[in-house]
Amino acid sequence: MGLDEDSLDYHRREPPGKIEISTTKPTNTQRDLSLAYSPGVAAPCNEIDADAEAAYSYTAKGNLVGVVSNGSAVLGLGDIGAQASKPVMEGKGVLFKRFADIDVFDLELEQADPKDIVRTVSAMEPTFGGINLEDIKAPECFEIEERLREEIDIPVFHDDQHGTAIISGAALLNATEINGKDLENLEIVFSGAGASAIATARFYVSLGARKENITMCDSSGIITENRAARGDVNEYKTEFARDVPEGDLADAMAGADVFVGLSVGGIVSEEMVRSMAADPVIFAMANPDPEIGYEEAKAAREDTVIMATGRSDYPNMVNNVLGFPFIFRGALDVRASDINEDMKVAAAEALADLAKKDVPDAVVKAYGDQPLQFGPDYIIPKPLDPRVLFEIAPAVAEAAMESGVARSELDTDEYVETLEARLGKSREMMRVVLNKAKSDPKRVALAEGTDEKMIRAAYQIRDQGIAEPVLIGDQAEIAATADDLGLDFDPTVADPSTGDYEAYADRLYELRRRKGITRSEAGELVRKDSNYFGSVMVEQGDADAMLTGLTHHYPSALRPPLQVIGTAPDADYAAGVYLLTFKNRVVFCADATVNQDPDEEVLAEITRHTAELARRFNVEPRAAMLSYSNFGSVDNEGTRKPRRAAETLREDPSVDFPVDGEMQADTAVVSDILNGTYEFSDLEDPANVLVFPNLEAGNIGYKLLQRLGGAEAIGPMLVGMDKPVHVLQRGDEVKDIVNLAGVAVVDAQQNE
Incomplete structure (x- = not known):
């Protein structure tokens, strides 16, 4: 079709x-x-x-x-x-x-x-x-x-008037930054003199362009004072009538710095582009066919042509969806009586600033993995970038308050957090942890430090004040990658190949010499395996936490920290926990990554550690030991394990959260079942800590909830370790690394 x-x-x-x-x-x-x-x-x-x-x-x-x-x-x-x-x-x-x-x-x-x-x-x-x-x-x-x-x-x-004006205005701000021209000196030509063109010309003046430098053309040619005097144009077009000779669009474009097309397709030739000033800006925004095609405009000249269109299949799409939802969001949230010029300018400037920031992996994937980095082919963000909400709405709200049209006041920092909650419970939950992390940042070792995602994550982690990241790997390679990515930061690097880390090798040998590792093998592992290097670094206190696993299988990434750092004094087992967020609730699922067939002692310990993790997210734990049996309806060794684990926890005076089981999954999460059929349960409200009977059930369960239930997943988060270590999933995105770094910092704060 x-x-x-x-x-x-x-x-x-x-x-x-x-x-x-x-x-x-x-x-x-x-x-x-x-x-x-x-x-x-x-x-x-x-x-x-x-x-x-x-x-x-x-x-x-x-x-x-x-x-x-x-x-x-x-x-x-x-x-x-x-x-x-x-x-x-x-x-x-x-x-x-x-x-x-x-x-x-x-x-x-x-x-x-x-x-x-x-x-x-x-x-x-x-x-x-x-x-x-x-x-x-x-x-x-x-x-x-x-x-x-x-x-x-x-x-x-x-x-139709202001949307294109604001989005193309943001593009114009960045285009002039790239080509080094001053906005106030630009000669700007418009093709089209309808509502959108007139509003856009007005807005460019608000941004700093000079009205006397704007030439507007309609289907009859240049709008001149002579035409206005003859009554040839309406009152709105007259606003941009110039005291210049009459002519057509080709005449107007000769020597112009900027072309703005809001008319019809195919009316601009390559020759007309060649007649423009050096390094021209061309916004050919007629839809579906622009005034001149992207390839034709680029091919017309050898210097830099900064090109934008209204199409999604070319760079720099001027799409109104980048504006109106977020402008209204900010206006509504301060109960503004108007959307004034200050608010529109604030929106354009916020949008322009966002284009200069590192682009999330999810956005890059959504657009076919094409490179998205500030420059001639990326001067405005993509519509699917979720950060647009957090940038434009607060800027608009603040401008409304400052310009006197807001009828309620808000704190812009707190406002960003409420906006994040609108995009999903996971963002709200992570904001709790990231705020805690920022209050007392720690050193986090990133084991696969030469990986592009790790470098981008390190930049964001430091930029947001979450932690002091330490990239483990070749210093020259890391610096070159950071430079290629356009990241303006000087990362902290631990390079095993050049630094004096013999003490790390000695420590690894001391820990593993009765486990089959020789001194020379310990030295080789420290130099060549960043997981062992990072584990010793954390164990020795030179870093407070560690992330790894981005390019390794989970078991191989977990093995070095288990061997070197080990479990906490009050723990014999580590476990992997996923936080799943739904629209109106959150659940912690354990164990989903580590223990294949835990007995009741392990299940009880996993539950305690998961409850501690829940509290780091400001969630009071209510734990359910899951099974295919409800409170003894089936009695065999498999159902007895979670039952005995629940009994062990209830008898432990140090356990200060409700726990019950064994119970089926729907009993654990549906209030009517829990309180109606099993009113004797120690859980008065549905469980938010779900402890699965084995690794197979846990892994299947959380993935079904995520994919079919529409949950967002944070994790896996490793609990039970002596010092904070988290193992990423292969292919995780930069935001996942940043989130787990925040969790690791809060873990380290708790350890202190």
């Missing part, structure tokens, strides 16, 4: 469309319904009647945006009417929810007169926290936005 057929099938699949309404409060009982509706709903109604601002506390208004269109300028389809625009407006709602967790009602209005649209939208002000105008033709769109901003007290944003 072609794209059209695929899209039609996608949209008509049951249920038709792309959005639905879901409830955010329980509706399972008669009492729930009496609270949600009559008679209980009268209480918040009375509160809002007494104080209209209470609507933000008792209703969804503060997180609800109205997406409004009359269908008069829909994408490249033109005036197709209100009804036909609905798939686009639903899609806009999907983007709001997907990228910024904002709810949307789409409103398709069968109205052409701007006054009617203004009247209708104004009447719905009590419903919404903000209004996003969409696909309304010019010049009516200017009047509608201006009048709505005057008449209603919630933010109004016409994305």
Whole structure:
């Protein structure tokens, strides 16, 4: 099937469309319904009647945006009417929810007169926290936005005007940094003089460009003062009329530094590109076909052409989704009365700054593993980069507060944490640990220090103040890789091939000489195996923690730290734990990586250590010993092990958390089963520490929960070691390394 057929099938699949309404409060009982509706709903109604601002506390208004269109300028389809625009407006709602967790009602209005649209939208002000105008033709769109901003007290944003302006503005800031030109001296040419072009030209002036250096062309040529005097252009185009000779687009582009295309495809030739000034910037943003193709523009000249388009199959896609969800997020969260110029500039500057930062592995993978590093082919972030939310929304919120349009104040540092929670429970949980780590950073040895991911992780770990990373490996190779990656930092490196580490070899020999290792073999292991080197480094106190496993199988990575560092004084066994996060709960799964067939003593010890780990994440543990039996319903040696482990723990006066079992997995996590059928259980609430009876069950269980249950996994985290060691999974991403480094630092803090 072609794209059209695929899209039609996608949209008509049951249920038709792309959005639905879901409830955010329980509706399972008669009492729930009496609270949600009559008679209980009268209480918040009375509160809002007494104080209209209470609507933000008792209703969804503060997180609800109205997406409004009359269908008069829909994408490249033109005036197709209100009804036909609905798939686009639903899609806009999907983007709001997907990228910024904002709810949307789409409103398709069968109205052409701007006054009617203004009247209708104004009447719905009590419903919404903000209004996003969409696909309304010019010049009516200017009047509608201006009048709505005057008449209603919630933010109004016409994305067709300002979205492209903000995103391309961020691109322009970085393009001028790369080619070394001053924004205020740029000669800028626009092809197109519609709503988007006029708003973009205005915004470039806000960023520092000079209005007198902007030449705008419509289908009739350069917009000049002579044309304006003849009444040849409307009042909005007149704003950018220049006192220059009349001419066409080719005349305008000669000697220009920047071309901004918001018109139609194929109207710019290679010759026109060659006529531009040195190292030109070309934003050919007509869709689906740009004013000039990417390859043609690049081939037209031998100097640096910085090129952006509106297409995803070329570098530097100017995509409005990089703007509107996050701008509204920041505006809503400070209950702004407007989205003003300061907020738009803050968004563009934040977006430009983000493009200079190291790109997460998940983003690189999403775009086909193409290199993403600040430069001519990467001047704006990718839409799927989750960090856009954490950069733009706080910048917009802060600008709103500073410019006086915010009606509530927030702490921007704390705000970032609430934004992370919107993207998933795992981010919220890791923020707890990373904040603890930052309070007292420790030295963390990264055993596979020459690996690109380890170097990038070391940069982020130090940059965020989580730890002082020590990369183990060849110093020259590490420095060269860091330089190739554009990472501006001088990493701490422990190079076994050049440093004086004979003491490490002596210590390894001392520990393992009765385990078959000779002195010469110990020296060789320290020089050639970074896992042994790192293990001795931690054991000797020259580092506080260690990460390894990125390029090794788990057992081979675990063996050296077990041999050298060993388990803690109160532990005989290590275990691997995964933290799985769901929308409204978290569970710790143990053991998923180490002990193949633990007896009841090992199961009890694993449970104690996992409970300690849970508390490092500020989670009070409730442990369940899992089995295929419920409290003796099956009696054999396999079911007795978890049963006896639970009994051992309950009898231990040092165990200060509830634990029970043996029990089936659904009994452990479903309150109705646990409290209804087995009301005698020591667990009053569902378990959050799940201890599996053996390694096979644990590994199968956590992977099924992750893949089918939609859980996000953090780990594996190694518990029971004498000093903090965590073994990564092969292929883990940089964020996984950074997260485990944070866990390792908190482990080291606990050890002190």
